[in-house]
Amino acid sequence: xxxxxxxxxxxxxxxxxxxxxxxxxxxxxxxxxxxxxxxxxxxxxxxxxxxxxxxxxxxxxxxxxxxxxxxxxxxxxxxxxxxxxxxxxxxxxxxxxxxxxxxxxxxxxxxxxxxxxxxxxxxxxxxxxxxxxxxxxxxxxxxxxxxxxxxxxxxxxxxxxxx
Numbered sequence: 578x579x580x581x582x583x584x585x586x587x588x589x590x591x592x593x594x595x596x597x598x599x600x601x602x603x604x605x606x607x608x609x610x611x612x613x614x615x616x617x618x619x620x621x622x623x624x625x626x627x628x629x630x631x632x633x634x635x636x637x638x639x640x641x642x643x644x645x646x647x648x649x650x651x652x653x654x655x656x657x658x659x660x661x662x663x664x665x666x667x668x669x670x671x672x673x674x675x676x677x678x679x680x681x682x683x684x685x686x687x688x689x690x691x692x693x694x695x696x697x698x699x700x701x702x703x704x705x706x707x708x709x710x711x712x713x714x715x716x717x718x719x720x721x722x723x724x725x726x727x728x729x730x731x732x733x734x735x736x737x738x739x740x
Contacts, residue, residue: 579630579632579633579634579652580628580629580630580633580634580722581633581634581635581636581722581723581725581726581728581729582625582629582633582634582635582636582720582721582722582723583635583636583637583638583705583716583720583721583723584611584613584635584636584637584638584719584720585637585638585639585640585716585718585719585720585721586598586599586601586602586605586637586638586639586640586641586648587639587640587641588641588642589601589674590674591674593671593672594671594672594674596672596674597641597642597643598639598640598641598642598643599639599641599643599648601674602637602639602648603689604670604675605675605682606649606682606687606689608668608669609654609668609681609682609683609684609687610665610668610669610679610680610681610682611635611679611680611682612669612675612676612677612678612679613626613657613676613678613679613680613719613720614676614678614719615657615659615676615678623718623719623720624718624720624721625718625720625721625722626657626720627657628722629653629656629657629680629720630653630656631653631654631655631656632652632653633652633653634650634651634652634729635650635651635652635653635682636649636650636723636729636732636733637649637650637651638696638716639693640716643693644693644695645695645696645697646693646694646695646696647690647693647694647696647732647736648689648690648693649687649688649689649690650686650687650688650733651682651683651686651687651688652682652683652686653680653681653682653683654680654681654682654683654684655680655681656680657678657679657680658678658679658680658681659678660677660678665677690736692736692739692740694732694735694736694739696712698735698739699731699732699735700712702731702735703728703731703732704724704725704728705721705723705724705728
């Protein structure tokens with residue numbers, strides 16, 4: 578049985594490079610690989626990464642200068658991987674602030690939405706965007722589990738209605 582996830586992307590920078598979240602998202606879609614940092618800044622293991630499996634369904638969420646919105650969907654083509662040194666050099670790029678570990682995306686299931694879905698359209702329609710409450714606490718971290726299949730499909734359906 579598939580799990581359902583939200584993968585988040587935001588603007589990022591380091592000493593050398595600066596990218597908008599949408600640029601990072603588009604790069605990851607073109608390389609069919611989503612970099613995920615295994616450990617947080619304080620050394621704790623990132624939440625949920627050990628539960629990622631091939632065939633799981635993902636919604637991609639953008640937080641940052643371009644707003645707070647869903648950008649598309651896909652299925653995973655792998656669980657979380659820690660590649661050998663040099664194994665992913667062709668698809669991870671320093672200028673996109675890529676992580677060298679993460680998950681492969683199933684290129685045949687990637688749907689990059691031409692029109693992003695603002696999260697406000699989901700208020701009261703899914704459990705992670707409740708009426709009158711802050712949804713930010715639910716969307717913490719880089720990978721968030723969607724607790725039920727209905728919420729995943731409610732987001733997809735709302736996007737279809739918006740078209």
